[in-house]
Amino acid sequence: MVKQTKKNTNQTLALAFALFSGLVFGFGLILAGMANPAKVLAFLDLAGQWDPSLGLVMGGAIAVGIIGFKLASRRSKSILGLPINLPTSRTIDNRLILGSLLFGIGWGLVGICPAPAFVLLGTGSIKGIVFLLAMLVGMAIFEVFDTKNK
Amino acid sequence: MTIDWNNFTPWAALAGGVLIGISASLFILLNGRIAGITGIIGGLFKAAKGDASWRVAFTLGLIIAPAVWLLFAKLPTIKIDSNVELLIIAGLIVGYGARLGSGCTSGHGVCGISRLSPRSIVATLAFMGTGFLTVYITRHLIGA
Structure with a gap:
């Protein structure tokens, strides 16, 4: 008890x-x-x-x-x-490199990465919310097509 | 390269960084978790029972930060020049890429490098590299 x-x-x-x-x-x-x-x-x-x-x-x-x-x-x-x-993984694989290269491109296009996207939501910024929603869709697309963890 | 001394804010940047480091340290020492937003949100897509609440709580902290900040001070300038189309494209790429690469600026850039993880060092070099390159291309080759 x-x-x-x-x-x-x-x-x-x-x-x-x-x-x-x-x-x-x-x-x-x-x-x-x-x-x-x-x-x-x-x-x-x-x-x-x-x-x-x-x-x-x-x-x-x-x-x-x-x-x-x-x-x-x-x-x-x-x-x-x-x-x-x-994290226990020590392998530097293609997923890690390709994913990070892609992430950097998106980050460089508009200057927003995942954590600040949530802060922008809190400021009520419409453009921030648009980015955040697109980012969540991007993550969902990853989940749908990701075969490694299934 | 010319340094923009007028907009260079070394002390605020350093102090903000220290706060981020304190947050990441508290989170691993108290909650036993990595303060990596991509992993925290990604885990919500297939969270096991009892594994979702801490993720939501941390994210909620990020979301309410501007409102709590406003209780004490004015928010600093926030400026988004990109148009909506570009924000959507960039958002999709950031979301997909960060998940594929198992982390973003917080998880790899702050927590991973603090752990001296070779994976995170490689990831950070990769996204910083394409970040610099993308801005170079959009501002100095096709933009302006």
């Missing part, structure tokens, strides 16, 4: 922290300028008036992330007692 309650408490906490993590992630994107497609494109435009800001976003995120993931790799369970799900 006590154990059951503790489990439920942890599940509720886990959901609250998931929401909180998403919120902090969103704040980071907004503060960094990643939620502004024009700024993202200015970073990707090496040959034009180059705005190097987003390089620092990656740098800052990775500097902190390295510590977080190092600490996580030493644990068998998360602080809330949940399993730690780290």
